[in-house]
Amino acid sequence: MKRKSVDHMPCPVARSLERVGDWWNILVLRDAFYGVRRFDDFQASLGIATSTLARRLDSLVDSGLLERRLYCQRPPRYEYVLTETGRDFRPVMLALLAWGNRHFAPEGPSVELADRATGARIDPVFVDRLTGRPVTDAYVVAGPAASDALRRRFDDMRGPSARLEDPPASIEHKRHSTKENDG
Amino acid sequence: MKRKSVDHMPCPVARSLERVGDWWNILVLRDAFYGVRRFDDFQASLGIATSTLARRLDSLVDSGLLERRLYCQRPPRYEYVLTETGRDFRPVMLALLAWGNRHFAPEGPSVELADRATGARIDPVFVDRLTGRPVTDAYVVAGPAASDALRRRFDDMRGPSARLEDPPASIEHKRHSTKENDG
Numbered sequence: 290m291k292r293k294s295v296d297h298m299p300c301p302v303a304r305s306l307e308r309v310g311d312w313w314n315i316l317v318l319r320d321a322f323y324g325v326r327r328f329d330d331f332q333a334s335l336g337i338a339t340s341t342l343a344r345r346l347d348s349l350v351d352s353g354l355l356e357r358r359l360y361c362q363r364p365p366r367y368e369y370v371l372t373e374t375g376r377d378f379r380p381v382m383l384a385l386l387a388w389g390n391r392h393f394a395p396e397g398p399s400v401e402l403a404d405r406a407t408g409a410r411i412d413p414v415f416v417d418r419l420t421g422r423p424v425t426d427a428y429v430v431a432g433p434a435a436s437d438a439l440r441r442r443f444d445d446m447r448g449p450s451a452r453l454e455d456p457p458a459s460i461e462h463k464r465h466s467t468k469e470n471d472g
Numbered sequence: 473m474k475r476k477s478v479d480h481m482p483c484p485v486a487r488s489l490e491r492v493g494d495w496w497n498i499l500v501l502r503d504a505f506y507g508v509r510r511f512d513d514f515q516a517s518l519g520i521a522t523s524t525l526a527r528r529l530d531s532l533v534d535s536g537l538l539e540r541r542l543y544c545q546r547p548p549r550y551e552y553v554l555t556e557t558g559r560d561f562r563p564v565m566l567a568l569l570a571w572g573n574r575h576f577a578p579e580g581p582s583v584e585l586a587d588r589a590t591g592a593r594i595d596p597v598f599v600d601r602l603t604g605r606p607v608t609d610a611y612v613v614a615g616p617a618a619s620d621a622l623r624r625r626f627d628d629m630r631g632p633s634a635r636l637e638d639p640p641a642s643i644e645h646k647r648h649s650t651k652e653n654d655g
Contacts (some may be wrong), residue, residue, distance in 0.1 A: 306498055306499070309495070312486075386488075388560055389486075389488035393484065393487040400482070400612055402607070404610060411607055415597065415599075421604070424594055428586055432584040433580045443583075
């Protein structure tokens with residue numbers, strides 16, 4: 290299951306995914322967010338083989354998302370807790386939860402978010418930290434550390450295509466001329 | 473590479489991940505958000521084999537995240553555009569981008585988000601859609617469609633452990649007594 294690494298890519302999405310690997314790792318992180326810390330509890334929750342779970346926990350420790358912590362000396366027993374980097378993965382988890390509830394829960398949500406103080410249900414949406422404005426018309430730009438190649442790529446994409454969302458229908462049908470292969 | 477399906481799990485995170493599979497699929501989606509639509513452009517961006525890319529695009533079409541659209545009749549050529557479900561994946565992508573910039577870009581960000589109207593850089597944070605309050609003290613609760621088993625599980629986790637974030641240090645070290653195996 291060795292896969293091509295994307296760590297050489299400057300893209301922050303690629304580098305992030307490199308740390309969480311496939312989705313089983315994300316389910317381990319999900320359980321860690323829910324408060325699971327011990328091997329047996331992870332296993333009971335996920336229903337995967339001991340060796341597979343051990344490998345996943347090790348890889349999340351190696352990536353710096355979980356920390357292995359001794360909680361019993363005789364015999365030595367470890368638990369797994371989120372590091373700061375791991376805790377910062379929380380918005381990704383919230384976004385996945387909201388997306389799943391919206392599109393893949395035809396019977397209604399079985400898991401929801403609630404505000405601890407009020408108990409009210411929460412529907413998370415992104416706003417800009419500084420201005421509080423909804424992030425609806427954002428686009429990607431080259432940052433200070435971008436290579437020249439990346440800069441050119443983003444310049445090429447400037448305009449409706451770099452919006453991080455689908456362009457409106459009026460723009461959508463203008464680009465039909467280029468001849469390209471379809472796999 | 474056939475993996476165990478998690479689609480029977482009621483968890484919306486698990487169901488979401490089932491749709492995007494491993495992280496190469498998410499990179500395909502990333503490019504779709506950046507405006508890439510054609511096979512050759514995906515391939516130039518991702519540098520993966522034709523057959524692999526074709527399989528990934530097919531799986532994203534099957535999962536309802538991309539739509540295959542004829543853009544040239546002779547010869548028949550297709551492009552791949554985000555469906556509504558695919559576009560709704562955007563917050564996950566934004567969260568991954570922000571996380572990557574925060575933790576895995578020691579040289580500084582090479583990709584950033586900017587507001588289309590003002591050009592100002594955007595730092596996305598989650599707030600509740602209704603109240604506008606930051607989502608900092610949210611916890612997961614059983615939703616209307618939760619099974620009895622899931623309800624019990626969340627009841628067990630009630631309290632600091634179901635916060636979707638690490639409990640404060642004062643709470644963190646109280647649970648050391650249960651004896652469990654470590655893999």
